[in-house]
Amino acid sequence: ASSAATDFDFFYHVQQWPGSFCDSKKGCCFPANVKPAADFGIHGLWPNYAACRPVTADADAPEIRISKTKKECWPESCNATDAFSLLQVRDLLGDMDRNWGTLSCKSNDSTPFWSHEWEKHGTCSNMDQHVYFAAALQYKARFNLTRILFDVGITPSDEKTYFLSSIRDAITEATGSKPSIGCNKGVAGEMQLFEVYLCVDRTGTRPVDCPGPVQGRKCSDKVQFPAF
Ligand code: 5GP
Ligand code: 5GP
DSSP: OOOOOOOOSEEEEEEEOHHHHHSSTTOOOOGGGOOOOSSOEEEEEEEEOSSOEEOOOOTTOTTSOOOSSOEESSOOOOOTTSOOOGGGGGGGHHHHHHHSOOOOTTOSSSHHHHHHHHHHTGGGTTSOHHHHHHHHHHHHHHSOHHHHHHTTTOOOEEEEEEEHHHHHHHHHHHHSSOOEEEEEEOTTSOEEEEEEEEEEOTTSOSEEOOOSOOTTOOOOSEEEEOOO
16 A cells, blocks of 8 residues: 655755764764775665745644644654565665665664664655665765765865865766755864765756755864765
8 A cells, every 4th residue: 555645845865974973972883893985875865845844734633733833844754664674675785785884883784774764764755665775876876975076186084174165066066966065073073074965856866956054064164074
């Protein structure tokens, strides 16, 4: 049985830089304790609204009035009955291991991470599990962020700092659409490039401009791109 389509506006295709994930208070761990390649990894493919919306009354509960305070900026957890299944993506697992590995120390296996991303975001994508994971992998392969930055001389370094604008411009030029950039702080307090958000249309294939900065991950004008 298919549930109603979720109406969202675009996807964030989110990738994380392992050097920045690891240079943080929490630190990092690797799947099967094997250090992955010095490459961006997928965090997730997230359905998003162009603008946050007030939470509205739904048809089943007309007595609930439009709330003045509650806002919703993206849909999440759209189908609790559609649990993640490794069997449905078994032909993608090698690709997922290379490009969508967990860096969290909660587990040395990526399955809980994939399961979380599917249940929270994937179930709102109007895609089935195989289409969803394949779309995210394909989009990453199409725009190789590590190479895009390398090609303009932006390489991982523990000494250099880079203008955020030069990072943003290189990605805009290469993908044809404006990204959003998220930063975190290293253990020494330095601001570093942490996540790149590419915006993609509802089909998961066409680049679109991101609407603006993402909440809670502000960058300064100059950032580090730490070695990994
Ligand atoms: P954080 O609080 O670490 O920024 O985000 C926690 C989680 O909230 C993310 O892993 C993601 O699942 C969700 N999230 C945060 N910001 C956004 C956003 O702008 N759009 C969507 N769709 N999800 C987000
Ligand atoms: P979000 O809710 O932000 O989409 O996903 C974050 C959740 O996935 C958190 O519960 C986090 O602990 C878990 N997680 C597991 N591995 C990773 C990873 O490599 N990166 C991030 N950002 N979260 C991960």
